[in-house]
Amino acid sequence: MRQFVTELTELQNKLLEMGGLVETAVRSSTRSLVDRDEALARTVWDIEDRINRMDIDIDEFATRLLATQQPVARDLRFLTAAIKINTDLERMGDLAINIAQRSLSLIRRALVKPLIDIPHMSRIVESMVHKSLDSFVQRDADLAQSVLLSDDEVDDLKNAVYKELLELTEQGKAPAAAAFDLMFVAHNLERIADHATNIAEDVLFLVKGIDVRHHHLA
Amino acid sequence: MRQFVTELTELQNKLLEMGGLVETAVRSSTRSLVDRDEALARTVWDIEDRINRMDIDIDEFATRLLATQQPVARDLRFLTAAIKINTDLERMGDLAINIAQRSLSLIRRALVKPLIDIPHMSRIVESMVHKSLDSFVQRDADLAQSVLLSDDEVDDLKNAVYKELLELTEQGKAPAAAAFDLMFVAHNLERIADHATNIAEDVLFLVKGIDVRHHHLA
Numbered sequence: 001m002r003q004f005v006t007e008l009t010e011l012q013n014k015l016l017e018m019g020g021l022v023e024t025a026v027r028s029s030t031r032s033l034v035d036r037d038e039a040l041a042r043t044v045w046d047i048e049d050r051i052n053r054m055d056i057d058i059d060e061f062a063t064r065l066l067a068t069q070q071p072v073a074r075d076l077r078f079l080t081a082a083i084k085i086n087t088d089l090e091r092m093g094d095l096a097i098n099i100a101q102r103s104l105s106l107i108r109r110a111l112v113k114p115l116i117d118i119p120h121m122s123r124i125v126e127s128m129v130h131k132s133l134d135s136f137v138q139r140d141a142d143l144a145q146s147v148l149l150s151d152d153e154v155d156d157l158k159n160a161v162y163k164e165l166l167e168l169t170e171q172g173k174a175p176a177a178a179a180f181d182l183m184f185v186a187h188n189l190e191r192i193a194d195h196a197t198n199i200a201e202d203v204l205f206l207v208k209g210i211d212v213r214h215h216h217l218a
Numbered sequence: 219m220r221q222f223v224t225e226l227t228e229l230q231n232k233l234l235e236m237g238g239l240v241e242t243a244v245r246s247s248t249r250s251l252v253d254r255d256e257a258l259a260r261t262v263w264d265i266e267d268r269i270n271r272m273d274i275d276i277d278e279f280a281t282r283l284l285a286t287q288q289p290v291a292r293d294l295r296f297l298t299a300a301i302k303i304n305t306d307l308e309r310m311g312d313l314a315i316n317i318a319q320r321s322l323s324l325i326r327r328a329l330v331k332p333l334i335d336i337p338h339m340s341r342i343v344e345s346m347v348h349k350s351l352d353s354f355v356q357r358d359a360d361l362a363q364s365v366l367l368s369d370d371e372v373d374d375l376k377n378a379v380y381k382e383l384l385e386l387t388e389q390g391k392a393p394a395a396a397a398f399d400l401m402f403v404a405h406n407l408e409r410i411a412d413h414a415t416n417i418a419e420d421v422l423f424l425v426k427g428i429d430v431r432h433h434h435l436a
Binding site for chain 2: 052055056063066067070072073076077080083084087162166169170175176177179180183184187211213
C-alpha cells in the first residue's frame with residue numbers, strides 16, 4: 001500500500017514535468033512569433049518529442065498501476081483522470097507545433113501589425129496549463145474553478161483578434177495569407193486553453209464529484 | 219465472468235451508438251452548408267446534446283466496470299481504450315458544432331464558390347469515424363490501418379481548400395470573412411479525422427500491441 005502511494009506521487013510528478021514542457025512549448029512558439037526568432041520556433045519540435053515520449057511512458061505507467069494495484073473509488077478516479085490529463089497534455093504539444101509552424105511562415109513575411117493580443121493570450125494560456133495541473137496535484141477546487149474563468153477570457157481575446165484581422169484584411173491593410181496564419185495562432189491558443197479547461201473539469205469531478213462537463217445540460 | 223462479457227458488449231454497443239450520432243452530426247453540419255439549410259444546421263445542437271449525455275454515461279459505465287471487475291491484461295486495455303475513444307467521440311461532437319456555427323454564418327452570405335472539396339472531405343471523414351469504431355468492435359487491424367491512410371487524404375484535401383481560398387481572397391474574388399469561415403470548416407473536418415485516427419491508433423495498440431502514436435519516434 002505504501003508503495004502504491006509512492007507510485008501515485010511518481011505519476012503526479014511525471015504529469016507535472018510534462019505540464020512544464022507544455023508550458024515551455026507554448027511560450028517558445030508564441031515568443032518566436034513576437035521576436036521573429038526562427039531558431040526559437042525550431043526548439044518546439046524537440047520539446048514536443050519529449051512530450052510524446054512522456055505520453056507513452058505515463059500511459060504505460062498508469063495502466064500498469066490499474067492492473068497491479070486494482071484500485072477502487074478515489075484512487076481509481078485519480079488514475080482514470082491521470083490517463084485523460086496525459087492525453088490532454090499530449091494534444092497541447094501538437095497544438096504548440098501548429099503555432100510554431102505558423103510562426104515560421106509568418107517570420108518570412110512582413111509584419112501585419114504589432115502583436116499585442118496574441119502574447120497576452122499566450123500568457124493566460126500558459127498560466128491555465130500551470131494552474132490546471134497544480135489544482136490536480138493539490139486537489140484544489142477553487143484553483144480549478146479559476147481555470148474555467150480564464151477560458152472565457154481567452155475566448156473573448158480570440159474573438160477580438162479574429163475581428164481585427166478580418167477588418168484589416170477587408171480594408172486591404174493586411175495580406176490574407178498572414179491574417180490567416182495569425183488567426184490560426186489565436187485559434188490554437190484557444191484550443192490549448194480548452195484542454196487546460198478539460199483538466200480543470202476533471203479535477204472538479206475528482207475533488208467534488210460534480211460533473212461540470214457540458215454545463216448547459218444542468 | 220459471463221456477466222462481465224455481456225457488460226463489455228454493452229459498452230461496445232454504446233460506443234457504436236455514439237459513433238452513429240457523431241456521423242450524423244458531421245453529415246448534417248456539412249450538408250446544411252452545401253444545401254444552405256439553416257434548419258438542418260440547427261439539428262446538430264440536439265445531436266451534440268445526446269452525444270454529451272452518452273459521454274457521461276459511458277465514462278461512468280467504464281469506470282464502474284474497472285472498479286467492480288478489476289480486469290487485467292486484455293480486458294483492462296480494452297476498458298482504457300474505451301474511455302479514450304469515448305473522449306474522442308465527444309470532442310468530435312464539439313467540432314461538428316463548430317462546423318454548424320460556421321454554416322449558419324455562411325448561409326447568410328453570398329456563395330463563395332461551388333463547394334466540391336468540402337462535401338468530399340466530409341464523406342471521407344464520416345467513413346473514417348465509422349471504420350475506426352468498426353475496427354475497434356471487430357479488433358480488425360487492417361481496417362484500423364486504412365483509417366490512417368484516409369487521414370493523409372483528408373490532410374491533402376484540407377491543404378488544397380486552404381490554397382484555393384487564399385488565392386480567391388487575394389484576387390478579391392472571395393470576401394475574407396466567408397473564406398475564413400470555409401477554412402475553419404475544412405480545419406474542423408480535419409480535426410475530426412484526427413480524432414478518428416486516434417481511435418484507429420488505439421485499436422492497433424489493442425490488437426497488435428504496436429504503439430503507432432508518434433510514428434516519427436520509431
